[in-house]
Amino acid sequence: MKEQLRKAMQHHQILDIVYIAKDQSITKRRIKLIKISGDHVQAYCFTRHAKRNFIVDNILAVHPVNRKARELQA
Template identity: 55%
Template sequence: MKEQLLKAMQRNQVIDLMYMSKGGEITKRRVKIIKMTSDAFQAYCFVKQAKRTFIIDSVLAAVPVIQREREVI
């Protein structure tokens, strides 16, 4: 998981996370990773509209957000 998150940070990608909080609640977050440490990462959370710190081991799934460019005809 850590390698996948590191790639997303290096590519400046927005990702969707399935995350389990300390209390056991599972949430879906859309984030952009700012920096990583050995066991956690700091990211801007679009759901909370603020910087948050996430524990890498609590990330259940991470999927890059694919944005389509819209063309005006």
């Protein structure tokens, strides 16, 4: 998972992730990675409109967002 995240960050990709939150709920987030350090990633979360920190082990799935989906979001 970490390698996939690193590649996405190098290519400035926007990602959809499936994430297990602290309360064990499963959420879908659209993010742009800012920094990867250790077992955490810092990203801008388009869902929450703020910077957020995510635990890599709690990221269940990662999907790059294609250009058309990005244009629809704007």
